[in-house]
Amino acid sequence: MKFFKVLMLCLGLAMLTGCNSDDDAGTTPQEVNVVFTFSHYWDGSQIQNSDFDQTSYVNAHGETLTLSKLVYLISDITFTAQDGTVYSAEDYNLVNVREGQNLSFTPNVLLPEGAYTVSFTFGFDDEDNSGNYPDLNSADGGWNVPDMLGGGYHYMRMEGKYLAAGTTDEVNFQYHTIRANKHTTLPPGPDTLELLEDTSFEVNLGEINITAETGIEIDMNVAEWFKNPNTWDLTQYYTVLMPNYEAQILMYQNGKNGVFGLGATTVP
Amino acid sequence: MKRKVVVILVLSILVVACNKEDAAEEEYLATPVSLEIPPLFEENILPPVIPEDNPLSEEGIALGKKLFFDPILSADNTQSCATCHRPQNAFTDPRRFSIGINGEEGFRNSMPIYNAAWNYGEKFFWDGRAGSLEEQAFEPITNPIEMNNTWPNAVASLQNTNVYPPLFESAFGTKTIDSTMVSKSIAQFVRTLISSNSKFDRYLRGEVALTEAEANGLDIFLDESRGDCFHCHGNPLNPLWTDNIFHNNGLDEFFTDKGLGAVTGDPRDDGKFKTPSLRNLAFTAPYMHDGRFETLDEVIDHYSEGLVYSETIDPLMKKVGEGGVQLSEEEKAALKAFLLSLSDPSFINNPDFRP
Numbered sequence A: 001m002k003f004f005k006v007l008m009l010c011l012g013l014a015m016l017t018g019c020n021s022d023d024d025a026g027t028t029p030q031e032v033n034v035v036f037t038f039s040h041y042w043d044g045s046q047i048q049n050s051d052f053d054q055t056s057y058v059n060a061h062g063e064t065l066t067l068s069k070l071v072y073l074i075s076d077i078t079f080t081a082q083d084g085t086v087y088s089a090e091d092y093n094l095v096n097v098r099e100g101q102n103l104s105f106t107p108n109v110l111l112p113e114g115a116y117t118v119s120f121t122f123g124f125d126d127e128d129n130s131g132n133y134p135d136l137n138s139a140d141g142g143w144n145v146p147d148m149l150g151g152g153y154h155y156m157r158m159e160g161k162y163l164a165a166g167t168t169d170e171v172n173f174q175y176h177t178i179r180a181n182k183h184t185t186l187p188p189g190p191d192t193l194e195l196l197e198d199t200s201f202e203v204n205l206g207e208i209n210i211t212a213e214t215g216i217e218i219d220m221n222v223a224e225w226f227k228n229p230n231t232w233d234l235t236q237y238y239t240v241l242m243p244n245y246e247a248q249i250l251m252y253q254n255g256k257n258g259v260f261g262l263g264a265t266t267v268p
Numbered sequence B: 001m002k003r004k005v006v007v008i009l010v011l012s013i014l015v016v017a018c019n020k021e022d023a024a025e026e027e028y029l030a031t032p033v034s035l036e037i038p039p040l041f042e043e044n045i046l047p048p049v050i051p052e053d054n055p056l057s058e059e060g061i062a063l064g065k066k067l068f069f070d071p072i073l074s075a076d077n078t079q080s081c082a083t084c085h086r087p088q089n090a091f092t093d094p095r096r097f098s099i100g101i102n103g104e105e106g107f108r109n110s111m112p113i114y115n116a117a118w119n120y121g122e123k124f125f126w127d128g129r130a131g132s133l134e135e136q137a138f139e140p141i142t143n144p145i146e147m148n149n150t151w152p153n154a155v156a157s158l159q160n161t162n163v164y165p166p167l168f169e170s171a172f173g174t175k176t177i178d179s180t181m182v183s184k185s186i187a188q189f190v191r192t193l194i195s196s197n198s199k200f201d202r203y204l205r206g207e208v209a210l211t212e213a214e215a216n217g218l219d220i221f222l223d224e225s226r227g228d229c230f231h232c233h234g235n236p237l238n239p240l241w242t243d244n245i246f247h248n249n250g251l252d253e254f255f256t257d258k259g260l261g262a263v264t265g266d267p268r269d270d271g272k273f274k275t276p277s278l279r280n281l282a283f284t285a286p287y288m289h290d291g292r293f294e295t296l297d298e299v300i301d302h303y304s305e306g307l308v309y310s311e312t313i314d315p316l317m318k319k320v321g322e323g324g325v326q327l328s329e330e331e332k333a334a335l336k337a338f339l340l341s342l343s344d345p346s347f348i349n350n351p352d353f354r355p
Helices: A002-018 A222-226 A245-255 B002-018 B039-044 B058-068 B133-138 B151-159 B164-172 B179-191 B199-204 B212-222 B260-264 B296-305 B329-340
Strands: A035-042 A064-081 A086-088 A092-096 A114-122 A156-163 A171-177 A180-183 A193-197 A201-210 A215-221 A260-266
Touching: A035 A222, A171 A245, A180 A245, A193 A245, A201 A215, A201 A260, A215 A222, A222 A245, B058 B164, B058 B179, B133 B179, B151 B164, B151 B179, B164 B179, B212 B329, B296 B329
Parallel strands: A035 A215
Antiparallel strands: A064 A086, A064 A092, A064 A114, A064 A156, A114 A201, A156 A171, A180 A193, A215 A260
């Protein structure tokens, strides 16, 4: 009889624990994920969906503009420990600000709690740009760049309309950043490409103490794309910027100087 | 011996209790079908969207095809889906506006249908008002300027035949027909309408060469300063040739048809319509959401010198103040040659897509 009682008790316990799909080991995980969120500003004003095609901004050169689209790619979020150990999933995230897509991203990497220098790449570096990514080819009508412009992928598509100072006619602009490409003649064709220059750049967010469920906010100040070190003359550089080598270099220089910064770091 | 019996009994309880599949909920399964995904699609873009609650089956597809071509769904048994979505026209209507069973004209050109399973955003119709292919298939039956039927009447018509109840039973496990099953089966058939064998597809597969005009046209298509078609219509790595997104492409200064804006209620969406695919243009005239352009030449002229400013015009429209990018006649001819290379005669002649 005792045997039956013990057996029933054991099996009952096994049934309860076996049917529980939530596996809770009850211990603090040794390794953690980090959640990144993306916020966007024009200087001090946060950019929300309702601002697109509505809110006017004035850039450093004096043009009044509205934004219609802001989509950009970041990749290779990297955590470098104080002993030099590097953790990176080498994955990427395509942020669509207007549509609110991918404003939160968790790199597929686990790392021990501790202090890390955190960095990421704006766009794709040459190594990543050589791959074929079905999800990016499927995004926004094809996020990839035509072969005659060097191939690879867009880094950013910022589009909108502007008014030059003293004018009343809106003009469309397309501020598209890609790998800088120089051509022997324009318009570009299959045989005109003479130089490709990797204009992706690394953004260093500094040292951050990572604990379980740490959240890191990455901020983009859109005004900085037009400001520093090059005061962007939108009346000159407003369209057909993809095959414009000089424009791509200027965008690169502005991009890596204050566009991105560390926002709030949260530990729930 | 008794101990053994008890142990077996208890173990059986354990197994049954832990089994998440409830035998009582076992569902009817028709013969599963996997879409044959063209290699160019497989290599370069995400897989098609197949909803979990409407998997493809041999029986479901066959039923959907029969329904697609059967006028029984319309109130007076005179019009089928294929009346306005004709296979020989890549499943659009050569008339500018289709005419419903009461002789009333619509106000938009019928959309062609192919590669619809790859519409990742799942917004269908020119204005995006349907959130799935099932929803899309659901609407025309009761639309007063189309089939003008009621669902109870359409279902009763099907139920009262000898043919359909067994077909529904094969596809869905029941002879009791409902509107959901009708739209699901039509959506299944529509997902099989794949076009992937244009001359340009064969060029990408290394089977044929482009003519000089077609190759020049591709360059213009991909050149920001001339065509810049690719930002909305894709490129050789996106064989859909559409972004399936909504744009105002500079057709009108004022809108009599708000398009997406009428659906979302957001004035920022006024005048926006879904980008159509550039595949099969040889068969899909007239063009634009309202079929205003009878020829491809008129379409190219529009982007070259016919753009009109309005508040919601897409920033990708170039040189709006000058009417467009001002292509030369030679460039226009080359662009047209390339665009026509995206047409796929094998699609419109596919016997699987005919009644």
